[in-house]
Structures are given as C-alpha cells and as structure tokens.
Amino acid sequence: MKRNYRRRKSPGASILRDTAGAAATGSLGKVFLFGIFGFLVLYFGFPFFIDPMIARNGEEGVMSGVARILERRSIWAERLGIAVLLLCSAFAIFRKLVDCKVDKDTQKFTVVAAKVASRAIQKNT
Helix, strand or coil, X not given: CCCCCCCCCCHHHHHHHHHHHHHHHCCHHHHHHHHHHHHHHHHHHHHHHHHHHHHHHCCCHHHHHHHHHHHHHHHHHHXXXXXXXXXXXXXXXXXXXXXXXXXXXXXXXXXXXXXXXXXXXXXXX
C-alpha cells in the first residue's frame, strides 16, 4: 500500500507565507510596523542571542559542528529578517497606491520576490 506524503516546506517559507497573509489583510500602519519589528527581531535579535553560544562552544570536538550549525541559522535568520521587511514594505506600498484586494497569486509572487531580493542583498553585503 502506497502512502502519499505531503512535501513539507521550510520553516522560513512558512514564516514568509504567513507574513504575506497577514500583510494582505492588515492595516497599512500595522503591516509596516510588523515588518520593522520582524526585521529587528530576526536580523539583530536572533543573532545577538546565538553569537555568544557560538563563541562559547569554540572549535573543539563535537561542539564545533554545533557552532557551524548555529552560524548557518544565524545567517538564515538575517536573510529571513530582510525578506520580512521587504515583504511588509511592498504590501504597504502596493496597498497604498492601488486600492484593491490582494489575491493569493499576488501573495505567492511577493513571497518569491522577497526571498530572491533578500538573498541578493545578503550576498552583496
């Protein structure tokens, strides 16, 4: 008997998809503030919490592998913070200029555009 498994998305994709849903329905000021708050927490807060753990573990033995994993998560959180800020800003500006409802296809497109832009910004810094 064959089992059908759903393909699970990454946690970052889920965060961006949920953010797009909230940004499509919220008020403009709240959406923009949510983007700024999400950026500050993910870009500065998460690495601020993780970096001392990386420094404490050092480069010896098993803990060096843990340090590398935490370092990757720190970079992932920075990219996610940039994407959340871009996504919320884009929705706030779009909804201010065009007075219409945002459909699911537009939400999917903006999530993909925010991911691509955050990767490009992160690579250039």
